[in-house]
Amino acid sequence: MPDNKKKISQALKEHFNYNHFRPGQERAIESALEGKDALIIMPTGGGKSLCYQLPALMLPGITIVISPLIALMKDQVDGLEKRNIPATFINSSITPEESASRISGALAGTVKLLYIAPERFYNADFLRALKDLKVSLFAIDEAHCISEWGHDFRPSYMRLWSAISAVGRPPVMALTATATPEVRDDIARQLKMDNPASIITGFSRPGLQFGAIQANDAMKINIISNTVGSMEEGGGIVYAGTRAKADGILAELLNQGVEAVGYHAGMDSEERKWVQEDFMNGRARVIVATNAFGLGIDKKDIRFVIHHDMPGTIEAYYQEAGRAGRDGKPALCLLLYAPRDRYLREFFIKGDNPPPAMVLDLYEALKSIDANPILVTYATLREMLSHDVPEMAVGTALKILEREGYISRAREKNGNAYLKFLEDSRRFRGLVNSRAKRRIEILEKLFNYFDGRLNERLDLNIDEAASIIEVKKDVLTRALRKSADEGLLEYEPPFKGTEISLLKNVSRDEVKIDFSAMREKLERAYEKLEAMENYIYHFGCRQKYILDYFGEENPGDCKKCDNCLVGGGYARKNSAPKRELKSGKSRGDRRDFRESDGSKSSGREPAVKLETKLTQLTTYDLYKEGKTIEEIAKERELAEETIENHVCFLIDRGMIKEIKEWVGDRAQKKILAAIKTAGPEKMKPIKELLGEEASYREIKFVLSKYKKDHE
Numbered sequence: 001m002p003d004n005k006k007k008i009s010q011a012l013k014e015h016f017n018y019n020h021f022r023p024g025q026e027r028a029i030e031s032a033l034e035g036k037d038a039l040i041i042m043p044t045g046g047g048k049s050l051c052y053q054l055p056a057l058m059l060p061g062i063t064i065v066i067s068p069l070i071a072l073m074k075d076q077v078d079g080l081e082k083r084n085i086p087a088t089f090i091n092s093s094i095t096p097e098e099s100a101s102r103i104s105g106a107l108a109g110t111v112k113l114l115y116i117a118p119e120r121f122y123n124a125d126f127l128r129a130l131k132d133l134k135v136s137l138f139a140i141d142e143a144h145c146i147s148e149w150g151h152d153f154r155p156s157y158m159r160l161w162s163a164i165s166a167v168g169r170p171p172v173m174a175l176t177a178t179a180t181p182e183v184r185d186d187i188a189r190q191l192k193m194d195n196p197a198s199i200i201t202g203f204s205r206p207g208l209q210f211g212a213i214q215a216n217d218a219m220k221i222n223i224i225s226n227t228v229g230s231m232e233e234g235g236g237i238v239y240a241g242t243r244a245k246a247d248g249i250l251a252e253l254l255n256q257g258v259e260a261v262g263y264h265a266g267m268d269s270e271e272r273k274w275v276q277e278d279f280m281n282g283r284a285r286v287i288v289a290t291n292a293f294g295l296g297i298d299k300k301d302i303r304f305v306i307h308h309d310m311p312g313t314i315e316a317y318y319q320e321a322g323r324a325g326r327d328g329k330p331a332l333c334l335l336l337y338a339p340r341d342r343y344l345r346e347f348f349i350k351g352d353n354p355p356p357a358m359v360l361d362l363y364e365a366l367k368s369i370d371a372n373p374i375l376v377t378y379a380t381l382r383e384m385l386s387h388d389v390p391e392m393a394v395g396t397a398l399k400i401l402e403r404e405g406y407i408s409r410a411r412e413k414n415g416n417a418y419l420k421f422l423e424d425s426r427r428f429r430g431l432v433n434s435r436a437k438r439r440i441e442i443l444e445k446l447f448n449y450f451d452g453r454l455n456e457r458l459d460l461n462i463d464e465a466a467s468i469i470e471v472k473k474d475v476l477t478r479a480l481r482k483s484a485d486e487g488l489l490e491y492e493p494p495f496k497g498t499e500i501s502l503l504k505n506v507s508r509d510e511v512k513i514d515f516s517a518m519r520e521k522l523e524r525a526y527e528k529l530e531a532m533e534n535y536i537y538h539f540g541c542r543q544k545y546i547l548d549y550f551g552e553e554n555p556g557d558c559k560k561c562d563n564c565l566v567g568g569g570y571a572r573k574n575s576a577p578k579r580e581l582k583s584g585k586s587r588g589d590r591r592d593f594r595e596s597d598g599s600k601s602s603g604r605e606p607a608v609k610l611e612t613k614l615t616q617l618t619t620y621d622l623y624k625e626g627k628t629i630e631e632i633a634k635e636r637e638l639a640e641e642t643i644e645n646h647v648c649f650l651i652d653r654g655m656i657k658e659i660k661e662w663v664g665d666r667a668q669k670k671i672l673a674a675i676k677t678a679g680p681e682k683m684k685p686i687k688e689l690l691g692e693e694a695s696y697r698e699i700k701f702v703l704s705k706y707k708k709d710h711e
């Protein structure tokens, strides 16, 4: 085996000019050379591709690489060609002739790596053409796409097993960045892997400091602006659970003078583009965004990611939080949480998982409409049902009926809105609350645009109108909705629905849909939510909790998250929070799901009272109240030394700028002189120079300030 290791190292140097492997790579390559199946879980940027590229060069036959991302495929092949490694790709971007010629090339042995888009395997001729290839390794990138339990299921990945058998069942290497133990098992099962080596590594992000704080909405805003204010430089992301929340947070931050921009899918692409650019080049320090923001964002110096609301899964949380500190320098990942956050997540879960009876009722409702195709809005369909489900669930139910072949849908259609003024423009002013100046302006502009036509039903293209009167689309629709509520006008929002054709007309009991798979999906969504919520209530190391969740072997404590910093002292002195299990409510949903009795949830607030807060910030609050280190230590039942360390942290973050109260001017000068002589690396030599003239505490604080000033 040492022989093998040596060969691998030589190949690494020869082909890639690297001297060292990154964690996990060597084990992955060894298993490929030994002809074993392997499941490799490494984060994005962890060096996954080398795990199959290097063995591809050492194995006798060809290596097939499956990748769903066309752009990435081309980039990889270009990169390999630059290193004089023969590789090519086959996907929808090339002609059938070109594809045939690339396969002949592969058969003739002119390439070592052949990248293929999974959609190609729908074609039986294509599969046959691959039959004579001598394949040594079958590598599958983004392997989580095969699992419906993952977050990015792709039906084309279901074809992979037939491709693997078509080329004679070579060793399989599945690679992904995000896989929970369940998804991992699912990948291995679906690809029929044979006792695969499991290599999970590199998820730890030592630069990230995790913390969770329980706070209500007003506190959340304060914490966000305090955090932003405390960072002297560097930008960050604030993630919000909904578009409306993102808008609200943005307005608050702008109010407080923070250079912030907003980003969500409701904005048009042009606007999103410049917002993104402003953030990328640092013109805006903070971006307030929904989860629509982030994919493909490669800004290395993001100093903080704050979640205003709890995400639905650890996967989503770690992916979003992990956008901080890509440069390896320290960054803060703060999760703000209110028990109510859970309801928003449950709302999304319900929208994603309509109960079976509702799907069947919807089918009945569609059959009852005397038209084919049917042009109908989701809202109308929802009204036809007796179920209390979000509108989103109607869309999901339609998707299920479509997937099972009962209906087909044309593309979504967006029509015009209707508007009818009921009041003269002169009267707007009197009727609309005088604070709503902006709304009056909007109404007047619209009124003028329509030339003052009263009593007429007017056709309104919202996008067009918004650009003519120069307001944002949602500002306009909000103004219209509000004015309609107040009786100033009649307003019908644009038709947002779908054209549905009924393909099968069978009776309710004859409908064949795999409801047990749907049930399982729902159960999993709740399990993931539990795991996310447990993260907040977790009293051990937060980074370790996440790494355990992903199945990384023996992760250690990060020593810098809020829980680590209190050294378990807090957990010992305060018994773990007694959280009333909220599964009562979710179990209710599941019962809903089985019996679909349409009963409404109670809407009861879970009885949770827990102070989890980034520990230094708690110290900071007490400091601002004017308390001394001794008093804070006593109140928090922590060692004075721990509080001193908090103060150093706060100095480092620029939150505490002045240290006079602990070290007088003269003492500061003396200590600074000693630092210059002894160097800032270690405390002991400095202390030795000063003797009794300065305490360790004084030296610590001056040293922190010195480092901060000399960053």
Ligand SMILES: [Zn+2]
Pocket: 540, 541, 542, 543, 544, 557, 558, 559, 560, 561, 562, 563, 564, 565
């Ligand atoms: Zn920790």
